[in-house]
């Protein structure tokens with residue numbers, strides 16, 4: 135069992151947990167993830183390592199389905215059954231020169247650990263974060279601190295730049311002030327945003343999020359097509375060259391279980407209402 | 414075999430073979446001739462003293478029989494159930510020349526089950542040597558090695574990346590062939606000797622390689638868990654699984670009990686399983702239990718199926734339809750699977766070993782389409798590359814196996830390997846046999862250091 139040292143709601147439907155995981159934290163690097171299982175009947179779900187402090191790792195997640203909703207219902211001092219990691223190949227951190235790290239929605243959570251690693255490697259780092267509106271923005275202060283410069287975008291203009299991170303990235307590309315780019319967020323956002331760097335051939339990494347089971351390369355659930363080849367996102371990735379990814383296949387494969395996901399969440403809501411377990 | 418009726422068992426995951434009753438076991442044991450030069454022992458990869466344990470059964474000395482078995486095989490309840498006995502001990506039994514071999518596997522299982530019910534004698538553990546040994550992977554290879562090493566008095570830590578120990582025994586082989594409480598019981602025996610099990614630890618990631626190499630000795634038993642895909646069109650459609658994924662969802666994550674358990678699995682109504690080995694049979698029989706009409710597509714003839722003969726018969730009895738001399742060329746649909754297009758294979762030419770060489774037929778009648786909504790590919794697994802790829806200087810074979818000598822020694826002096834990672838996908842008993850040899854080498858090396 136692994137203890138939740140600290141649980142916090144940081145935006146509408148978005149939660150930040152620090153989990154005690156002495157086997158994960160000391161070796162975790164930017165770009166890696168954990169697989170967690172809440173209890174003996176739970177599903178294994180992947181979540182990115184957002185930060186590390188001593189023996190603890192931070193995860194930031196959006197409550198979208200049964201498992202993440204159940205997780206959100208846990209609090210400081212509660213325990214989860216399993217956490218495995220760090221998994222995946224770390225981000226390619228080296229002295230690129232000028233880097234842009236771009237986060238959309240809950241994907242912003244992946245940026246702090248990456249921005250810090252890139253800075254430590256000698257890069258100048260521009261952070262660009264975007265959300266539908268102000269209330270969904272997360273980790274703004276932390277990123278302002280971790281990056282040399284931070285640009286905030288909202289789709290509705292409720293704060294910062296009125297528009298998408300892609301617009302800002304296009305500007306950076308046109309001004310020729312960026313040498314490497316990371317984009318992390320929903321698949322559709324990564325697909326569209328990465329178009330900005332395609333023509334200029336700027337190295338652009340995206341963190342793919344297919345459905346996973348083991349996270350250790352044993353099942354092939356997470357297979358994605360990159361450059362015409364089948365790769366396993368959990369062990370060959372999750373970061374890949376954005377310009378080679380088959381985005382439509384990824385998005386289709388994220389929707390293998392819509393009915394089961396709905397049923398599972400409904401059942402959970404019914405159960406928690408009856409027992410009054412929900413905090 | 415004492416099999417439950419097919420139309421009964423196909424609705425649940427309870428064990429198909431209910432085992433020998435005591436009286437039958439004793440009668441079966443009496444059939445053994447106690448050959449002075451027993452052929453059966455040569456057929457067993459760990460050379461169990463088969464006539465001796467069978468003779469003890471014939472005299473109803475079950476405790477003695479268990480002791481004899483355990484000298485060479487720590488996991489008899491498992492081997493008695495899943496060993497391909499027809500090619501090993503039983504296949505070599507002198508009695509098979511006269512028609513029916515002694516049912517050695519069933520007797521082995523009988524004794525193991527008897528012992529479990531009547532209290533297990535714990536083997537003596539040598540005084541502590543103060544040596545630290547790391548065992549990577551908790552499949553049959555890792556468990557066997559850990560047991561030998563703990564018995565020799567070393568302090569053993571087993572690292573397992575999943576949340577449950579057992580390797581393929583836990584996530585691959587379905588409960589109706591190998592009940593999971595038996596696997597747990599056998600693993601608990603090893604832990605009772607003092608070995609420590611660390612779940613959720615991915616060696617190479619949670620435990621970095623330099624930390625691993627600081628142990629006095631290391632045994633790598635990471636298995637052949639990498640699923641191969643055919644590389645045909647339509648393979649990434651929703652509803653195409655590797656056998657590993659399908660079996661893991663059901664065996665490890667209990668997707669058959671969704672939504673009671675959270676992990677889903679597609680319940681195809683018409684399922685094609687591709688392949689002909691044990692993994693394919695298991696997938697087909699699990700799919701049947703989830704309620705599907707199941708076709709098994711195999712490129713050679715039915716008599717060439719590499720799976721255990723008993724399990725092929727069980728699958729047929731349970732209603733799996735064999736579509737032999739056929740090979741898939743394309744999976745149809747989008748985004749969901751709607752069918753699989755196959756080509757018929759010509760079997761005229763034989764290779765040197767007498768097996769037919771499958772060649773696709775040409776012409777109009779050569780292709781046909783099966784109307785299915787799910788495809789499971791069970792065409793083989795490769796060595797797990799995760800850890801071995803991270804250790805510099807570790808010599809690997811062309812197919813990604815770790816190169817070892819007869820004693821399980823690798824190119825790094827204090828690192829050893831056993832099981833499927835060293836041999837390529839093989840069997841439980843081969844994994845155990847190679848693990849025992851490697852453990853012996855480790856014990857020798859550590860004794861020499863003192």
Ligand SMILES: Cc1cc2nc3c(=O)[nH]c(=O)nc-3n(C[C@H](O)[C@H](O)[C@H](O)COP(=O)(O)OP(=O)(O)OC[C@H]3O[C@@H](n4cnc5c(N)ncnc54)[C@H](O)[C@@H]3O)c2cc1C
Pocket residue numbers: 167177179180181182183193194195196197198199200201202203240243342343344345346372388389395396398399
């Ligand atoms: C490497 C990796 C890192 C991830 N990191 C994070 C993270 O840091 N924070 C976070 O909130 N989420 C992250 N995800 C996504 C997270 O794993 C899913 O949100 C989670 O599995 C959903 O589980 P659930 O039972 O709550 O929802 P489900 O009932 O399984 O699904 C509900 C909804 O979420 C969608 N969904 C399911 N699985 C995924 C997935 N893998 N990716 C995207 N959408 C999915 C479904 O299509 C559905 O619409 C990551 C995924 C991967 C593969």
Ligand SMILES: Cc1cc2nc3c(=O)[nH]c(=O)nc-3n(C[C@H](O)[C@H](O)[C@H](O)COP(=O)(O)OP(=O)(O)OC[C@H]3O[C@@H](n4cnc5c(N)ncnc54)[C@H](O)[C@@H]3O)c2cc1C
Pocket residue numbers: 495496497549550551552553554555572573574575578579580581582585586614615616617634635636637638660691692695797799800831832833834838839840841842844
């Ligand atoms: C579906 C199926 C049916 C089978 N049926 C039979 C049968 O009837 N009879 C028979 O004899 N054989 C059968 N086999 C083959 C047999 O199961 C294998 O040969 C045997 O399990 C190999 O044992 P192993 O210990 O080498 O590896 P595995 O059983 O594969 O165990 C390896 C373990 O190592 C873990 N691991 C991997 N990498 C790491 C890492 N980096 N860190 C920590 N842990 C790690 C894995 O999670 C796994 O638990 C079957 C196989 C399958 C897949």
Ligand code: SF4
Pocket residue numbers: 456457458459460461463486492493496498501502503517518521842
């Ligand atoms: S271990 Fe396997 S091969 Fe050896 S005697 Fe037992 S069943 Fe036969």
Ligand code: SF4
Pocket residue numbers: 444445446447448451452453454463464467505506507508515517
């Ligand atoms: S070969 Fe057959 S008959 Fe002879 S000892 Fe072995 S089991 Fe008994």
Ligand code: FES
Pocket residue numbers: 345346347348349350351352353354355356357366367368369
């Ligand atoms: S999640 Fe199973 S192989 Fe990647």
